[in-house]
Amino acid sequence: MPRFSKHFSLSLTQHELDFVDVSNTFDTPVYVDPYAIEIQNDVWAATASELIRVFFKEVLNAIRSKDIPRAINLMSHLTEPQETFLGVSSGNPAGRGVGPGQSRQLIRAIATSKAYKTGLLADLSEMALYVEGIDRDKISDLTTNIIREQLVDYTQKQCELYDIPTQQYSGPSLWDAKRKNWISKYVQLPFIKSTPVLLVPKYIVRRKLSLDSQEFYNKQITDYLIAENLRASSSLVHVLKSGEPKVYKSDVRKKHPKSKSFIADVVKSHPELLALYKDIARKERSLSTFDDREDIPTLTTACARLAEQFAKVPTGAKHADAYHRLTMGALTALFYPDLILPQKEWEVNDGRKRIDIVFTNNASVGFFAQRRDDPKLNANLVIVECKNYSSDLANPEFDQLLGRFDDNRGRFGIITCRSIDDYKAVKNRCLDAASRSRGYIIVLTDADMVAMLTAKSQLQDKQIAEFLHRKYRELLT
Structure with a gap:
């Protein structure tokens, strides 16, 4: 079978997607890395980290108290994750996780390790350093099982983003950190024919574990x-x-x-x-390419192709979805891993209003990190409105985005549009909002997007940073 994106006719490359674009006929040689999750500063990763922390603490407590049945019960639910198609295996894709028969061996390996006996072992991410028989496959599969419910939620949001149908699925149990136990329930997942697929955000995977x-x-x-x-x-x-x-x-x-x-x-x-x-x-950056197969274009090739696509999408409501998807893919290609976890039309104010795209601001340095760390902006999220108009932006478009800023989401957003005839009027609207501390908005036209994509295709990231800083400085004058 083809990759997930091809099966669902997304017409997007890996660089335009936030998740690992897998196939159900071969494994993609990357691994879910608990340390890569631990070091992130976004809400999704923080929730996943808490799930991992609570689970591993429960396992260690059970071993210390010699409650082996409890430890076995915890470990026995860590079945092989068949739905992610990550890692390396022989033959058809298959997990290498901890099945019921291996749970006793794993508990024994932990209990007899010097790191456990000396109190050194405290984090799941460090098991590969200290516990014999534990390698990247098992750590990845352990982590996948523990954060499965988070991955289900992520998969559902990506399916909403791309209008991908889902089906009811009764899969492995889910770890509940509040109950400190495993629970069973039906979930909604996409299927490739009869095979369920669990999508994994690409910023939490690595070719090898961070701690090796x-x-x-x-x-x-x-x-x-x-x-x-x-x-x-x-x-x-x-x-x-x-x-x-x-x-x-x-x-x-x-x-x-x-x-x-x-x-x-x-x-x-x-x-x-x-x-x-x-x-x-x-300090290692997240991956953007995950295997060396010929059907994976380079980032530079993908950005060059994206730059050409803007001229091919007509203006108007009829083509709004095509423009929306093109813009979202372009922003992902340009700014991953600074901008991650995109959601389309995220509901706010009890569902009364919807936002075109919301990115989580995951930047550690650079333009977006500065916007998040600025107390005036507090841009934990970057809100993007896509306007496929043939006419200039007017006050309602700016008021709409400004009305969606608050202390939690932050006060920074982007409006994308096709072109601007009266640049001075648009600039004044942005300046007016900034001067009254309502929020900070930068406007990106097709020409701006093409210029940044072209720079990215030529490995000129510095030009993109300078362009964004210049756009932002205009709001302060």
């Missing part, structure tokens, strides 16, 4: 051991002809072979090494 025992051992731990041997002038120190002392990595690794118990010992004595490793992992 081999990588941690190869870099931070080995570098530390080399420095310690040099400091102590140990027997591993060789003196080069130049007189420079040298310790070879191979010698260090031979004397201190990698094991998860050894990693636990090192971290227990030197927690700063793990803190350094986590800090490095925190």
Whole structure:
């Protein structure tokens, strides 16, 4: 079968989608990463993190109190997630999760690990560092099961976004953090023929786990051991002809072979090494491409194609959906992972008003981060109104968006339109709103979108940042 986007005729590339565009005939070689979830600052990830934290705490409490039936009950619900098609497996896509038969083995592995015995093990994301037999497949599948209800909700919102039909599905149990137990209920999911699909936001997946025992051992731990041997002038120190002392990595690794118990010992004595490793992992940006198959265009190719599409969509209400989808895809391609989790026509004020697109502001640096951190704007969300008009924007369009700002959503938005004839009048409307602290709106025309997409296709991200800052500065003059 084709990819999800092709099956549902979305005509969008992976770069225009917020989720991993999977197929049900092959696995996509990426993994749901609990640390990638933990480091995010948005509400969706915070909820997912709490689900993971509560679950793992319950497991550890059950093991400490020797309530093995409780621990087994918790672990036995972590079935293989068949609906995401992520990871690597032989043959047809299949999970490698923790089934009922493996729950005792996993509990035993945790209980006998040095990290557990010394109180070091506290986070699910660190299990791959400390617990033998736990790798990226199991961590990914454990995480997927624990946050399944969050992923169901995300999938439903993406289906609403693209008008994709869903069907009732009675799948694996869902973790309920309030009840601290698993519950069963019917959910709505999209299907490819008879196969249910659970979509995963691409900002929480990685090609390998952020916290990887081999990588941690190869870099931070080995570098530390080399420095310690040099400091102590140990027997591993060789003196080069130049007189420079040298310790070879191979010698260090031979004397201190990698094991998860050894990693636990090192971290227990030197927690700063793990803190350094986590800090490095925190700074890695989210993925935008997930495999090397030929049907995946590059980001530059996708942006070049998008730049050409704006001239092909006519103005007017009849073509509003096509313009809306094009704009949403273009904004995702331009600003992911700063802008994530798009929702279409998100209801506000008890459903009396609807917004065209709402993005979660996930930026850590740059233009959108500055808008979120500015106390005047507090732009936790970026609200986007798409106007497929042939005439200029007027006061009602601005008043409509301004009326949707508040202290929780923030006071920053974007209006996209096809063109502007009277630029001075539009600019004055934006200035008037900003000067009265009602909100800050930037207007992007087709020409603006094409210019940014063209810059992105040429890897000129700096030009895009400068363009946005220039647009914003106009509101302050």
